[in-house]
Amino acid sequence: MTDLLTQLHHEIVACRRCQRLVDHREAVAREKRAAYRDQHYWGKPLTGFGDRRAELLIVGLAPAAHGGNRTGRIFTGDSSGTFLMRALHQAGFASLPDSVGRDDGLELINAFMTAVVRCAPPDNKPLPEEVLNCRHFLMREASLLPEVRAVLALGKIAMDGYLNALISSGLPVKRLAFRHGAEYELPGRLPRLFVSYHPSRQNTQTGRLTPEMLDEVLGRIGVFLRQPA
Numbered sequence: 001m002t003d004l005l006t007q008l009h010h011e012i013v014a015c016r017r018c019q020r021l022v023d024h025r026e027a028v029a030r031e032k033r034a035a036y037r038d039q040h041y042w043g044k045p046l047t048g049f050g051d052r053r054a055e056l057l058i059v060g061l062a063p064a065a066h067g068g069n070r071t072g073r074i075f076t077g078d079s080s081g082t083f084l085m086r087a088l089h090q091a092g093f094a095s096l097p098d099s100v101g102r103d104d105g106l107e108l109i110n111a112f113m114t115a116v117v118r119c120a121p122p123d124n125k126p127l128p129e130e131v132l133n134c135r136h137f138l139m140r141e142a143s144l145l146p147e148v149r150a151v152l153a154l155g156k157i158a159m160d161g162y163l164n165a166l167i168s169s170g171l172p173v174k175r176l177a178f179r180h181g182a183e184y185e186l187p188g189r190l191p192r193l194f195v196s197y198h199p200s201r202q203n204t205q206t207g208r209l210t211p212e213m214l215d216e217v218l219g220r221i222g223v224f225l226r227q228p229a
Contacts (some may be wrong), residue, residue: 081194116161
């Protein structure tokens with residue numbers, strides 16, 4: 001499993017399938033933000049990150065232009081990562097309360113995080129065909145995490161992307177309504193699906209998603225995972 005996941009991650013990093021995303025991620029890496037002008041930008045697709053024996057799979061939207069696209073790790077180096085990691089640390093899923101760089105010593109505990117799109121999209125808005133192009137990466141990565149019992153989808157695009165990936169694989173899954181705090185039991189032996197607003201600055205600074213709201217969802221996930229499989 002470990003070798004297959006490593007091979008998949010090499011394939012993800014080398015992907016150049018979506019020209020619009022390739023152009024954008026590389027332009028951002030060349031031009032840089034003034035605050036990071038002395039830093040080397042990753043500027044390539046991002047793989048998943050975390051505990052390979054995880055019971056919790058966290059699915060986000062895509063790397064941030066000056067976050068993951070800069071640091072080379074999902075939910076790292078931006079306000080979304082800071083907001084999310086504080087909550088994961090408090091819930092026992094992360095060793096540190098912040099995520100600043102690939103060498104910061106952060107480890108996820110019983111959790112693995114990934115995204116439905118692997119390159120930073122313009123205006124944080126991937127096109128439907130770009131989500132579709134990344135779908136096989138999501139499904140293959142998830143298939144190599146055999147202990148997953150719960151999935152946390154961060155935002156509607158992440159939830160729809162995950163469900164559509166299951167449906168495209170022939171699984172008897174229905175499209176579900178997006179609602180923060182929703183919890184869905186999927187058919188068969190599929191992981192239970194939990195839903196949250198995405199921890200974007202737009203959501204957290206307006207109060208649409210508060211720390212307490214995310215803590216409540218993660219608390220329910222913790223209770224669920226402590227139950228016998």
